Amino acid sequence: MARLDVIERFHGISFPGHLHTQDSLQSALNFPFQDTDIVIVSYPKSGTTWMQQILTLISSRGDPHLSQTVPNWTRAPWLEHYYFAMLLEASPLTPRVITTHMPHHLLGPALQRSKAKVIYVSRNPKDVVVSFYHFHKMANFFPEAGSFQEFLNSFLEGTMQYGSWFDHIKGWTSQTGIMNNLLHVTYEQMTMDLPGTIKKLSSYLQSPLLDHEVDNCVKQCSFSSMKDNNMSNYTLITEDILDHSKGSFLRKGKVGDWKNMFTEELNQYFDGVFKSKMEDCNLEFVWEEKHKVETQADE
Ligand code: A3P
Numbered sequence: 038m039a040r041l042d043v044i045e046r047f048h049g050i051s052f053p054g055h056l057h058t059q060d061s062l063q064s065a066l067n068f069p070f071q072d073t074d075i076v077i078v079s080y081p082k083s084g085t086t087w088m089q090q091i092l093t094l095i096s097s098r099g100d101p102h103l104s105q106t107v108p109n110w111t112r113a114p115w116l117e118h119y120y121f122a123m124l125l126e127a128s129p130l131t132p133r134v135i136t137t138h139m140p141h142h143l144l145g146p147a148l149q150r151s152k153a154k155v156i157y158v159s160r161n162p163k164d165v166v167v168s169f170y171h172f173h174k175m176a177n178f179f180p181e182a183g184s185f186q187e188f189l190n191s192f193l194e195g196t197m198q199y200g201s202w203f204d205h206i207k208g209w210t211s212q213t214g215i216m217n218n219l220l221h222v223t224y225e226q227m228t229m230d231l232p233g234t235i236k237k238l239s240s241y242l243q244s245p246l247l248d249h250e251v252d253n254c255v256k257q258c259s260f261s262s263m264k265d266n267n268m269s270n271y272t273l274i275t276e277d278i279l280d281h282s283k284g285s286f287l288r289k290g291k292v293g294d295w296k297n298m299f300t301e302e303l304n305q306y307f308d309g310v311f312k313s314k315m316e317d318c319n320l321e322f323v324w325e326e327k328h329k330v331e332t333q334a335d336e
Pocket of ligand 1: 079080081082083084085086087164167168169171258259260261263286287288289290291294
């Protein structure tokens with residue numbers, strides 16, 4: 038099933054037909070979650086693959102074997118992809134780790150029927166849109182990216198594939214006080230303090246790790262280690278689908294890379310739209326890299 042040019046419209050949101058069908062999207066909304074399930078929820082380009090890697094390593098208590106032998110999409114399959122059931126069956130992780138990009142207004146009801154532990158991963162939207170722009174250039178299942186300005190417009194209008202970033206983040210994070218099984222983790226927290234974030238996640242998952250296990254997780258989850266690992270760097274995907282000559286999935290892995298794409302004018306435009314759309318949301322964002330906790334993996 039290539040369907041590289043097909044777009045599936047579902048509840049007003051576009052999804053790549055290469056990965057989704059109407060049936061697979063509808064099945065996601067009716068999925069019978071188990072109380073033991075761990076669910077990664079994110080808008081694309083927010084650090085999803087990084088979280089899949091972290092949860093694999095927590096589940097393996099720092100042992101790299103699964104993260105080096107099983108692709109990330111089998112370890113933590115996407116709920117709404119058409120081959121989800123097959124991959125879930127093949128996933129070696131217990132408890133099961135399931136990934137989704139679905140917005141809260143669609144998936145919330147299915148999750149409320151279980152005590153599955155949800156981890157919402159977010160990233161500052163300027164870095165998200167830049168990362169997504171570069172990914173569109175290499176992924177042949179997305180429409181042409183066009184100019185960065187056009188892409189940014191469509192991101193701010195919420196008309197791009199996977200829907201509005203604003204609806205996604207506001208929908209999920211508005212649940213933090215309501216769903217007691219939801220933990221919000223940011224890309225910037227992972228960047229600035231990976232060991233601390235791994236400890237926090239392992240406690241939340243009631244599987245606290247020993248210090249040396251945390252160190253082993255950190256090593257396998259560093260940008261360089263994931264970039265060299267073909268079970269997490271997407272090089273197993275063939276050129277007709279992901280054109281590796283046009284870029285890398287693990288591209289830069291930085292906080293604040295947006296500054297290389299945004300002109301002063303675009304930045305002002307973004308800030309204006311951001312301010313009005315986020316008026317009803319008091320989340321704080323980190324827009325540039327600050328003090329980072331040094332780890333052995335950085336040396
Ligand atoms: P960049 O394009 O800015 O480099 P997702 O998995 O949600 O699609 O997100 C992909 C983004 O996460 C890419 O961002 C990728 O490089 C980054 N990423 C993945 N693993 C990472 C890691 N270990 N450290 C830092 N960034 C990582």
